[in-house]
Amino acid sequence: MWATAVGASVAYSRRRAPQRATSMRLIHARMHAQALTLAVVGGAALMHYYNRSNSNKRKEDLDYDFYSQLPAATDADGNENERWSW
16 A cells, blocks of 8 residues: 555656656655555544444453353263363
């Protein structure tokens, strides 16, 4: 994406101001690409912030504890689970 923005900016400046030096075209193209990159990163940060703050589930509601995902060691009658026996 960054290289595409630089190429588009160079092509645009070549068509608009043909007398401008190549070094100046590259400098301006780099600045335009950096501005585009900052805009994309800023937009992604805003999207992440608003998606996180507007989610229905809070972090406390989610249970990612390792042991809660394992089967019980014994069943309701007190018999040992086959997965836990050696």
